[in-house]
Amino acid sequence: MFLFWRIFLLNAAVLVTATGVLTLGPVTVSTPVLLTEALVVTGGLGAMLVIDAVLLRVGLAPLDRLAHAMTTTDLLKPHPRPAVSGRGHIPELIRAFNRMLDRLEAERGLSAARALSAQEAERSRIARELHDEVGQTLTAVLLDLKRVADQAPEDVRAELRQVQETTRAGLDEIRRIARRLRPGVLEELGLTSALKALTAEMSAHDGPTARSRFDQDLPALGEEKELVVYRVAQECLTNTARHARATHAELSLRRTGAGVELLVRDNGRGLRGAEEGAGITGMRERALLIGADLEIGPAEGGGTVVRLGVPVGAP
Structure with missing residues (x-):
């Protein structure tokens, strides 16, 4: 009726x-x-x-x-x-x-999967170009500077040494960017080692002190899910270093009844009602692709906490 x-x-x-x-x-x-x-x-x-x-x-x-x-x-x-x-x-x-x-x-999941796949491919291409072309060029410049510095007068040699150090620092930065674009450690050593490298890199570059904890009996997630967990953790730590004004961050990966849970917490200024930007939107899209649950909210005692629950099994 x-x-x-x-x-x-x-x-x-x-x-x-x-x-x-x-x-x-x-x-x-x-x-x-x-x-x-x-x-x-x-x-x-x-x-x-x-x-x-x-x-x-x-x-x-x-x-x-x-x-x-x-x-x-x-x-x-x-x-x-x-x-x-x-x-x-x-x-x-x-x-x-x-x-x-x-x-x-x-439809949104399909389009997001295509976009993220293209994004990962583009990141890998840029990382290879940075490492193979720009990195090799700077390495050649370093060798030339060393040769010139060895033959230069004493008053010029000190300045050339300074240029060498600046060039070497730029080369290290390019290699770091390439590693962030293409997580080779994830492919070679696995998710736990890649997350440990993320937290160590954050603490080593004048960022907040980062600590990581991992359960011993973590189940295998598969390549796609491990990449999503890594990218979400990477985005969380990047936001903590750039925007949170935090002094400490904690990352943990533990086993749950349905799978594994990634937890990233900091003691920064928190969300404060700010609108979600492209980084958080990207995390939500990645979580949807593998059927994971993503929660972002205030942490106890101040700061922000991000939980990513990843189920074990087919996405």
Whole structure:
């Protein structure tokens, strides 16, 4: 039954019932209307309005829940689907909305997977070019500077040594950037070693003091999930170093009943109601790709805590 006819028949039933009560009941209306008669008619009208409002509220409650779901649904933060309830076309409308959400999430996941795959490929290409081309060029410059410095006069040699140190520092920085773009340690030594290298690198470059803890019996996650865990941890530590004004950060990876949980906590200034930027959006997209749960919120005692729950099994 269409919604129009449902509302019309509900109102008609209330009016017919009220008409029958006034027609067959002992109450009559005279001219002019007496006070008692006016009170009876007013009370009857109020009762009709109350009954009509209650029936409409009950009948349209599923639509109110559906409208709330439409305004609050975020494809990056999956929530339970609206419960299918009601009569007539309302359940089919809710089912259609749920099917639309499923389709949108699948399409967004597919497009995000393609974009992230292209991003990883581009990162690997840039890392190779930095290492193979720029790195080799700077290495050749260092060798030339050493040769020139050995043959230069004493008063020029000190300046050339300084240029050598500056060039060597630039070469180290390029190698560090290349490692961040393409985590070779993740491919060669595994996730735990890669996360340890992340925290060590953060502490070594004048960042907050970082500490890491890992369970001993961590299950194998697979290449895709390990890359997501690594990128999320990398983004968290980068945000901590750049924006949090923290003095300490802690990273842990522990086993849970459903899989593993990555926890990154700092003692910085916290989120303070700031809108989520591209970095957090990227973390949410990566988490969706592998069916992981990502939670970002304030930490106890101040700061920010990020939890990534990764299930074991097929994404």
